[in-house]
Amino acid sequence: MRLTGGWIVRTTVNLMISRAGWSPGRKGVGVVGGVLLRGFGWRHAGRRAWALRGVDLRVEDGERVLLLGPSGAGKSTLLSALAGLLPEDSGEQEGTVEIDGLDPRKGRERVGIVFQDPETQLVMARSGDDVAFGLENRGVPTGEIWPRVDEALRRVGFPYPRDRNTAALSGGEQQRLALAGALALRPGLLLLDEPTANLDPAGADLVRQAVAGALDADTTLILVEHRVAEALPLVDRVVVLEPGGGVRADGPPEAVFAAHGAALAAQGVWVPGHPITPRPATAAAGDLLITAERLGLPPRLGPTDLAVRAGEALAVRGPNGAGKSTLALLLGGLLRPGTGRVTASAELAGPDHRTPPHRWRAPALARRIGSVFQDPEHQFVTGTVFDELALGPRRTGQTEAAVKDTVAALLERLRLARLAAANPYTLSGGEARRLSVATALATAPRLLICDEPTFGQDRRTWRELVDLFADLRDAGHGIVAVTHDADFVAALADRTVTLQRAPAGSR
């Protein structure tokens, strides 16, 4: 191991912290408390680049820290290291990381972590059992388990009895439960890795309220969150990681944003007070492309009417469970309608306009309607980014020279040129999103349907997507975006359709 860089106590910051509590029960005598990183770096096995390097950081007990940085700055890697989830044989380490003076791999019981995806962090079928799972693993005596489960559930405001099926919970409720599972272990340090990124705004609110209400005064919190404005009420300190190594900025939120706000915003961090210029349509909408009449698929989607024209961007909004994604799939000709019909105009479908889109052959469909899925990984079919982009054009019968031109233009346009030979599954979230949009554009469809295109994206990719969709619209394409993202709607949409949740019990 090697130490890079000096270890600097951030005196200014530490003086700011009024809440820095000290709990003798949790710390060994004579051991330095809190989180301490000295020249810490980590390189995943088989990677050339360091995920994280030269990080010097000290977090006192009871501090609430928001960890920021552009995509790829190593925020998640840092949390994994603190949670002791980077086995020594899974990569190469530089410098040291300590929690209360211990290697995090040995001090696991001091740390709790909640991840992004609710589906893959609940273990048990019943809610109470899931909270009890960690307590059983830690060897808590049986008599103490259920009182601690009940206390954790009460703290996060879990509204159901213990035997509630975890699969029947909404995403926000599942994340609350995951939080209860972490809190039941009474960690001194709680790590939250974008816990609201997969949730609709209401679900994200639920989780933030639970975090705000559930923490003890002496619990240390380190939070990674894209949406800075929403996270700020939870924290009293902001730490910004520099991609390529080190800590760029550290201090109270106002001070950090005053000094670095503009630069951070340009790099992709969602800094409050840096609005993005909206892109309203430059011309009136043109010909009709597609019409839905009483279109539905019980029980996922009730009857819905809408029409999309060339040169307009339509936003589809509504709560989780209202059937927005189903509507996108139906309009995209990927699902057979349960009720009503989808009609493509002659403008969109040419000679095929008498057949509904779900009966078209796939290559014909890809030439006319492009679909971008919520999870980009569902869409990847080939082994390299280049082939991924070339697939659609080849399928629709373009010549190899034309395919090359199309792909080169898209790679350039979406900042993917340097990744042409990379495997799509190894891309970061932002890169995978840009690639999935690019694949849909490769066949130049007149109508583009996107499901949550801005989900979990940093500010830079977000802005590029708005500009890309706006350019397409102004060039006469129709855009349908299913989204929870109010800012995206404000920046792009010319019209909004809001779906209502299907009646309870019918889902």
Add this chain to the structure above:
Amino acid sequence: MISIEPVAAPGAPLARRNPVAKVAAALAFSFILLATLDPVAPAIAIALELALLPLFGIRYRVLARRALPLLLSAAGILVTLVLFAADRSGRVLLDAGPVLVSTGVLLTALGLVLRVFAVALPGVIVFATTDPTDLADALIQNAKAPARFAIGALAAFRLVPLLGQEWQMISMARRARGVDAGRNPVAKLRLFTSTAFALLVGAIRRGTRLAVAMDARGFDAGTPRTVARRQSFTRADALLIAGSVLLAGAALTTSVLLGTFRPLLS
């Protein structure tokens, strides 16, 4: 949709028994019945199973729905044997060219169908009355199975119903990309293989994430585990196993006494 929920009334006297006892009883019952090839012993066993069903809190209609795959495979066996069995002995019932149905053929087929039912029904009953969590708990506490295995399998099991949705998503995403097989069977097979591969990749990634989340909550960290839900193995549970051995034995004995017994190994 793959259903993993128990369907029985949870308070029924035999449904409440320890899951390990239920599994052991079902295994013992099925194994004993495998010993004979005759139709009489399985017929008695099926009658016993159906008679005991109310004690497990399962309604007959629910069982019929659960056992539907079993009914279909039974029909398959019947048709296959009637058409292709080598043994054409006995009185000829129907002679239609290549199809020759005799009493001997029918009897063999009937015996086989009854055996399938008699052997499989106990398993169907156990899983219809047992919550997977309780089974995992009992395996750890009463059968001393490693928690690493039992809880790991339980957690993986919870992800199974997601696979169906995932398959549909991947197929639709491929269609959106202009990939379809049309009527070409070779292309169909290739598309199926590549979709299955994508599903597998996704399942492994999801499984890895779940494993990390379990790791973060101290699973399999070497600390001796405690149990939140106590499973007890009582005298009634032992009696259930003994009773199942006794009943299966009785079915066999009856068959021997009636002279219909045909041992599997002779």
